Structure formats: C-alpha cells, structure tokens
Amino acid sequence: MPRRTGAVLAAAVLLALSGCESGGPDSSADRSRTDRPRADRAAPTGPLKRYYEQRLRWRDCGGTGFECATLTAPLDYAEPSAATDLKLAVSRKKATGPGERLGSLLVNPGGPGGSAIGYLQGYAGVGYPAPVRARYDMVAMDPRGVAASEPVECLTDREMDAFTRTDQTPDDPAEVDRLVAAHKSFAAGCERRSGAILGHVSTVEAARDMDLLRAVLGDDRLSYVGASYGTFLGATYADLFPGRVGRLVLDGALDPTRTAAQVNRDQTAGFQTAFTAFAQDCAGRDDCPLGGGGPARAAERLTAFFDRLDRAPVPTDDGGRKLGESLATTGVLAAMYDESSWAQLRSALGAAMRGDGTALLQLADLYYERQDGEYANLMYANPAVNCLDLPPAFRGPDEVRKALPAFRKASPAFGEGLAWSSLNCAYWPVPPTGAPRALRAKGAAPILVVGTTRDPATPYRWARALARQLDSGRLLTYDGDGHTAYGRGSDCVDTAINTYLLEGTPPPDAKRCT
Template sequence: MWSRALAVLVAVALLATGCARDQRPLPEPGGLAWSDCGDGFQCAKLAVPLDHDVPDGERIRISVIRLPATGDRIGSLLLNPGGPGGSGVEYARAAQSVVSPGVRARFDIVGFDPRGVGASAPVECLDDHRLDAFLALDATPDDATERAALERGSREFAQGCAAHAGKLLQHVGTVDAARDMDALREALGDRKLTYLGKSYGTFLGAMYADLFPGRVRALVLDGAVDPALSRFRFNTEQADGFEVAFRAYVDDCLARGDCPFRSRDAGGAMDELTALLRRADRHPLPAGAGGDGGDREVTEALALLGALTPLYDRGSWPMLTETLTEALRGDGTMLLQNADLLMGRGADGYSNQTEANMAINCVDGAYPKDVRSYERAAADLSRTAPRFGPYIAWSSLPCAYWPTRPTFQNHPLTAKGAPPILVVGTRRDPATPYAWARSLAGELESGVLLTYEGDGHTAYNSGDTCVDTAVDRYLITGEPPEDGTTCP
C-alpha cells in the first residue's frame, strides 16, 4: 500500500527533474556514468537484464539519483518510498525530509525507480480518460449491473496492461526488483547494502535480504508488510487497519471538539461516514471550482479514497476534518483532491504509479481467478470493516484477469545468515497494521522489532526523537536497539 512518502513525493513533484537535465557525464567505476541533474544531485541509468535468468538477453534501464554525502562518507543509503509504484528518484529529491542530517552526512542518498515505475521501463495500461473512469467505478457493487461494470472495467485494465507493457509484465515483481537492487549496490561500489524501505519497500528489503543475506549491512524496514500473508488476508487486515485508524481520528476530533460530525460519540460519527459514502454511491458529489476536478464527479470510490488518504499521517488529520466538513455539506472538492494525490493524478494527468502498483501486486502473489471469491471477501469485510473493507476486497479484481503468472508465492522470508535487520512498526498504522511488523520481525532470523506507540503510516523522521535516534544509530553503526524496544 501507499506510504506516507506519497505526500513528500507530491510536494517535490514540481522540483523533481528526474535525470533529464544531463550535463557532461561524470565517469564512475561500476558501470554508472553520473550527470549533474540540479540542486546538488547526480543522475544515471543502470542497465539490467529484463529477465535475470537470461543475463545476456534483452536489457532495461533503471533510473538512479544520488545526493553525495556531506561528511565522512560510509557508503550509499538506498531508499524506497513504498507503493509499490512510488518513485524512489522523486523520494530521494526530498532527502532533507526523508532522513536526518546526521545520516545525510555519512551516506550518499540514493534513490531509484524500480522496474516498471516512473522512469524505469514504466508500465502503462490506460490513457488518463480511461483511468479516470476506472478509478471512479462503483467498487462496492450492489446489483448485477454494477458488478458487470466493475468486471468489465477490471478486465479492460488488465488487457490494457498486456497490450502496452507486453513481456515486461512478467518481470516487474519484487523478486526481479531485488535483483536489480543488488546490481545497483555493486555498481555503486558498496560491498554490502544499506537500505531504508517504507511500506511496500519493507517487502523489497526483506526480499533482498532473503536472496542475498551475506550482502546486507543494515536494513531499516519501516511500516512492515508480512510476505507470508495470502493476498486476500493482506486485504482483510489492511481494511481492519484503516478502520482502526479512522476510529483513532474520530476519538481525537471528538476530544478536541472540532469534529465535523453531528454525533458526539465515536460510533455515531463512524456511521455518518458510512452514510456519506452511501450518498455518494447514489448521487455522486460535485467537485467545485478550485479543485482539479473539471467535469468529474466524486463517486463512492473516489470519496472513500479521499477520506482515507489523510489517515496516512496524523499531521493530516486537520485536513481530514476540513475535507469531511465540506463533503458533509455536499462539496466533494477536497475529497477529489485527496484521491488524486493518492492515485498520482496531477494537473498534467497521471503518473504511472497506479498502473505500476497493480502490475507489481498482481505478480507478487496468487489471486483467485473467479469473481465469486472477491464477492465473498467483500461480504465478509462488510461486517468486520464496513467502511473500507468491501472497496479493498474488490480493488484487486484486475488481478483475476492478469495475463501473466505470479512470480512469488506468499511465504515467510527468513534471510538466514543476515546481520540484524531493524523492523519498525507503528501501533495504529492504517495501511500496514502493527501485527505485520511483529510477524516480519519474527520471521526474519535476525529481525529486531522497534515499536512506535503512535498513529500514521511509518515512523522514522516523522517527529519522534526516540525512533529517529534508534534508526540513525543503527544505520550509521550497524547496532540495532534492543529487540522489543518501544517508543516513546
């Protein structure tokens, strides 16, 4: 699922130039020719095999960026912001917001767009108009007509990916991305990998450690994904996480006295969100002037995305209050803005993060091929996570029509023989529930669990000194905190 890093990515989008402003190359050992790409950053392209099992076959190019260390350099720190589908290039552009000054002093900060993402052989499936229509579909179908429309849209999404991405689709999974990351480590001249992964990036980091345990120096896995979960179990527990997070938001706004709801108790307030979503299902909300809506309306699916986006960061809760205040008055402008933020839609159209997200997820595990399975999962989640569950259950439906087979079968990753790996879990994380951090830390042979007693998705460099101090010390010295440490 998308990480807190999305807000950072959007904030720097206008500043990010990728690697377009190449000047005279700066030759480096290891196969990377660095070029100045502005603001102290250097950019390069790394050629890797499309199929790592055919190393001499067709190659693709991975987009890489680095910000050189400001002090006594230890090596490179590779970043992944999550998603899957988030641009590591743009994330590294925001290095001052992503890592501490102490870490920037000791490491070159290196970001890369994983294969299929951003500027690295991007997966493309639908044009902007068709992607607008797909994301606005009723993803909680109430009758045969709505279900048929969702099935048709999901099938067309998968067919569009097959038509435009072709043989790349079979090779965009996390196993391939982890092998790319090892090629990048070698090209950077680092004997072992130092890495910070958020959200989905924890899966990528754990996969790397499992494939190459002897090449790990220090890995921070923040907002952990449990690779042992089946795809439907993943959806179920994530839906529960969003319900918990929204309840925490409601409790906070009721205590503060600035809640947008008429109800003065949490149960009633959450029922009002349910009622809002149902109204948007029957009569989509208008998106007024000032939004990037054009003639778009806010359907139930877009309203739900707009409500859950601010849950990723507790600092965005005041924005959620303003969003819901407007929506309850019948104005969906801010809901649409939030949904567009999460889905990567800007004034110039979509990035490819939504398409990459689907393409990577659909090969990173086995999804059912029969639509009835999704219908049953949605029905189950309507009882346990009524606001977010049915949407999340149906959201994976394109994978039922996916034209390629999975490249990973869900199972624990142990990284046998790796040095200590730091797993960070936030107690009320909406997108990657805390239980996943406990599971991943236990599955990794050398996993060390650091718990943040707080809200929001991921914890490092988001305001808690205890977490930041522990992570910085581990990255710089390789010494983790005591297993089971809790902050604050």
C-alpha cells in the same frame, strides 16, 4: 491500496515535480563523471558479468547536489540478452561530511510503484537527519516498471479518470458486471501498452537489481531504508543475499507469509483502526463533520454519506468533475496515512457533506498522483508488481461475495469497497511468479524492523511477524498513529534508527517508543 509512507503522500505534488520529470537521468547536464566498480564485489561470472562490471556515468540533475545515471539490467535474469536489456534510473546525493563516509544508503518509499528518485530528491536527500546525509551517499533507484525505469503503462488519462470513478460497492448484478468489465479493461490495457516488461516487475527481480546497483556503486554490503512495500523489497533482498546485508531498516513492515486475500483483509482492518483514532480525535473538535457518539456512530454517518454519493455525486470546482462514492472513499483513506492530514480531512468532509466535493477530490487525486489531469504510473506499476508477487485474492465475484462478511467485520466503513477492489488481479494477463513464504535471511547481519501500533496500511502485527521470521530481525515499536515511524516526530524512534545507521548498533529487540 498501495502501501506508501506518510511522507510520500503528504509531499506527492512536490515529488511529481522532482526527480526525473525535470533534469532526470536522461537529461543533458553540465558535467559527467564515471564511477568504476571495484573488482572485489563478488561479481558473478558468465552472462551476468557484464552487468556487474558496468560503469555509471553521473550527470547533474534534479536540484542542488543531486546526480543521475542509468543502470543497465537484464529483463530476464535467467536469460539475459542485450536485445532486451532494461534501463533503470538512478539518482544520488553524495555524502556532505563531516565524518568518515559509510558508503551508499539506498532508499525506497514503497508502493509498490512509488518513485524512489522522487522520494530522494523531494524528501530523503534533504529531509533525512543531517548526520546520516553527512556520512552516506543518499541513493535511489526507480524499480523496474516504475516512474523513470521502463514504466508500466495501462490507460490514457481520460480512461484512468473513468476507472477511478468505477463503483466499488456494486448493488446489483449489472453493477457487478460493470466492475468486472472495468478490471478486465484495465488489465488488457496494461498488456497492450506495456509489453514484455509486464512479466518482469516482480519483487525478486527488483531485489536482484538492487544487488547489481550495490556492486556497481562499489559497496561490499547493502545499506538500505525501505518503507511500507519497501520493507518487502528489502527483506527479499536479505533472503536472496544474506551475506551482503549491511544496515537494513524496514519501516512499516509487510508479512510475506500472508496471502493476497489476507493482506487485503488485514489492511482493511488497519484502515478501520486508523479511522477509529481519527473519529475519536474528531469528536472533540468544533469542526468535526461526523459528530459525537463514538467511533461506531461516526462510521455509520460516514457510510450514510458514501451511500448518498453513490446515488448522487456532488459537484467540484475541477472542470466539471464530480465526487462520487469511490473517489470520496479514496480521499478519506488517503488521509488515514498521516494524522497530520486529519484537519484537512475534517474540512474536506464537512464541505463535501454540504455539497462541495472539491477538497475531498483533491485528497483522492493526491493519492492517485493525478496532477493537472495527468497520472503518474503508480497505479499501473502497483498491480503489475502485486499481481506477479502473489496469486489473486479472489478469482471472481462469487469469491468476493463469500468474503464480504469478513471484510465488513474488519471495517464497517471501508470493508465492502476494499473487498471488491481486491478483484484487480483476477483478470491479470500475466500469471503470478511468487507465493506467500517466510523470509529468513539466515546468517544476515542484524536487520531493524519497525512497526507502528495504529498503522493503517501495514498493520503492526505484520512487523512483529517479519521480525520473528528474519533470522537476525530486531523489532522497534512506535506506539502511535500513521503509516511508518521514521522521521514522524518521535525522538526515540529517530535516535534508535540513526544510531543503527551510523554506528551499526541496533536497539534492543522489542524496544518500544512513543
């Protein structure tokens, strides 16, 4: 499952309509400006020099105060060539004042595959605290392979509809074969439709693009807020360029030492933790479709409901589409990202159990970023990055079968499906370039790592692990529900992060907030 912020998921429809979909980096605009990079930004000599010395031409786009530009980056940093250069989409909203400008604040919402420009224009550029927006130029860049930056493509919309319906809990060898065939077809589609970019969307390469943007914007050091997968991107940057680290906030952290199988199993347990919290909250409400009896009984009822959908999908109001087990599971998991979605989930589950799957299907579509029958590229960029960054979790069905007991133990409700879905990188056409390893960023300025105790997508222990690994890591804990912590209602968390961003003073290590 992609790892995204609750804010991104809740605002997915808004984000799909913002950013480069309307008035983005390649649109015509009323005026343009050129920013000159200053000569003292440690630009490398040799073949990379021209990239670090380029000028961005800014154009109005995406709403009041937003500008867009295009950054040129090499496809392959080891062998840069103008013939294969990438065009990466960038957007910003300049500091509004009052107060001295602190430079650029780059934001990334995670994924991998989430549009940073959509996040900036739909949320961060208008929703971040006013004092932060007053003193920073708010900046976003869609990472390579994502959204408006040379997007990875894999399937037609109709083919993707079929893929999302694929049975992720096969009951017999024939169903296993169909699931394997679906993963193989997906991978082959990515290879056919995406070309050379498919081998160059790793997190290391995206982090190098961030340093290129830092220099072109004229900043000595990178200030950054990364959520979910964006924490891995930020930590990778810090490890590559520790001397260029400014104020880094890594919210909803990943542990870079975990293998793909461990990541998927940990995340499975995280979703079970979130479901337990949901079930406990649900049991005390009149509209709870899972009844009482505790979380274990609620999980049994949910699993029984999924089993019924596996045998007989229910109708929806969406053009003849039906809600089967796979889409229903996705809809439930989507609501686990943010406790503000729990009321919507209770209503959607109740309706689906009565035979109307429309609302639960809408939750799944929100997760998949499907709108009006069309998909954003999130679900294509996501495996493209993940399958480069780590060797596959499993190399075939036999390895999945061996792992099933551990996944079922991690989550009786979701374990089996999440284990089988971990096959996606087994058939990937490009070999991995990364491996699990600790990120130290030795000598970097203090880096703030934020973890939420009942985070479904990035379990809290990952934040603790990353804070320990980083040479200058400071851990800030949010004792709460949902995915990520910044801007989710905790004054304690927000004050600590804002103080760090505005004054450069991190909170004491191991500070805890509610």
